Amino acid sequence: MGIFDRFKSNRQAQDKAGGMSDAAERKVNEKTGDKYESQVDDAQQRIERQAGMDRDKPDQP
Template sequence: MGIFDRFKSNRQMQDKAKDMSDAAERKVNERTGDKYENQVDEAQQRIEGQLGMDRDRPEQP
């Protein structure tokens, strides 16, 4: 079992990672004056998807 498998199965870690991802998105948008808001959002979604944290997927028990 790799580190990402453990991450995907740990709900607390995923919630914390989502909070951190949102904070990073806000900070980047704040610093760039929302100039790259769409690109930042797309990058955030792509990264979260690769980590198995898709926000559009229903919550798993």
């Protein structure tokens, strides 16, 4: 089992990473004056999807 497999099964770690991802997105948007907001949002969603953090997916038991 690889590190990403363990991450995908650990909801608490995903929640923490999601919070950090949101904070990073806000910081980048703040620094750029929201000029690249849509590109930053797309990049954040792509990265989270690759890490298995699909926020639209319901919680798994």
